[in-house]
Amino acid sequence: MVRGGVNSPISLYLIRTPRGPCLVFASSETVRVWEQTSTDHLHQAILWLRSRHNRVVAWVGKLLESARAYHGTLEDRLDPAERILRAMAGANGFVVYHGTFPSGSEVLGYFRAALRRQKIKHWTWFALDWAAIAAAIPLSPLPGPNVLLYYPVLRVFSHYRAVCGVKAAVSAADMELRFAAALDELEGILRTPRRDTGAIQAAADALNVDGLGPFIERMVP
Numbered sequence: 690m691v692r693g694g695v696n697s698p699i700s701l702y703l704i705r706t707p708r709g710p711c712l713v714f715a716s717s718e719t720v721r722v723w724e725q726t727s728t729d730h731l732h733q734a735i736l737w738l739r740s741r742h743n744r745v746v747a748w749v750g751k752l753l754e755s756a757r758a759y760h761g762t763l764e765d766r767l768d769p770a771e772r773i774l775r776a777m778a779g780a781n782g783f784v785v786y787h788g789t790f791p792s793g794s795e796v797l798g799y800f801r802a803a804l805r806r807q808k809i810k811h812w813t814w815f816a817l818d819w820a821a822i823a824a825a826i827p828l829s830p831l832p833g834p835n836v837l838l839y840y841p842v843l844r845v846f847s848h849y850r851a852v853c854g855v856k857a858a859v860s861a862a863d864m865e866l867r868f869a870a871a872l873d874e875l876e877g878i879l880r881t882p883r884r885d886t887g888a889i890q891a892a893a894d895a896l897n898v899d900g901l902g903p904f905i906e907r908m909v910p
Contacts, residue, residue: 698782698863699723701773702898703800705788705876706909711803715773717900723776752842769904771847774807777854782863786896788872796866801859808855815848871895879909 699719704712738750777783790796821841858864875892878885886902893901 698784698865699777699780700784700786700898701777701858702869702872702896702901703785703787703796703803704872704879704905705799707880708910710806711799712770712904712908713773713800713803713807714898714901714904715776716898720772720776720900723779724772752838753846767847769900769907770807771811771851774811774851774854775847778850778857780857781861782865783858783861784865784867786867786869786872788869788876793866797864804855804858808852811848811851811855815845815852818842818844818848869896875901875905879905884909 699715702714704714706712735750735753739747739754741747741750785796785800787796787800790799818841822838822845825838825841871892874895875889878888878892886906889905890902893899
């Protein structure tokens with residue numbers, strides 16, 4: 690299976706769940722590669738802001754640098770689906786692996802419906818975190834790390850990047866659909882009353898993707 694990279698379309702896996710919307714998954718390796726590229730661009734932008742003579746702009750750059758460092762301590766606790774959406778933001782093309790569907794148009798329908806729900810979710814939290822920033826700014830002169838301000842700043846940029854990932858996938862001109870029988874097996878496992886973690890891992894091995902087991906544990910109750 691194609692794992693994706695900065696010079697190739699990103700590989701995604703559409704997973705139907707017994708309850709709730711479909712999940713959109715990308716391997717841990719794929720997310721890591723795309724995040725590295727995104728982080729490099731963000732760091733360059735932060736350094737540019739910090740070097741400005743305008744004190745307010747330089748302060749914003751310093752704040753973003755602190756939020757970026759704080760982000761590293763929270764990365765594993767954040768929504769794994771959000772990390773995938775952020776990685777999608779830099780892609781120009783997508784390969785969507787799916788199980789058995791009546792038609793390709795139905796695959797795209799489920800895929801876009803899952804992304805629409807994510808878009809609504811992240812725009813909502815984007816607005817709420819801006820409100821949290823406004824409430825925390827008066828506390829910014831306090832000495833020491835201002836977690837009350839760093840955290841919502843981090844979340845604003847993360848939610849915005851997630852929305853960009855949704856837009857990139859919905860509007861992509863390069864979209865390829867590929868059938869993967871192992872996804873039928875995985876979806877069948879998720880429908881059983883007692884989930885077999887060994888069987889989930891076997892399905893992940895058949896798909897040749899890493900990180901699928903932990904993702905299912907976090908995202909499927």
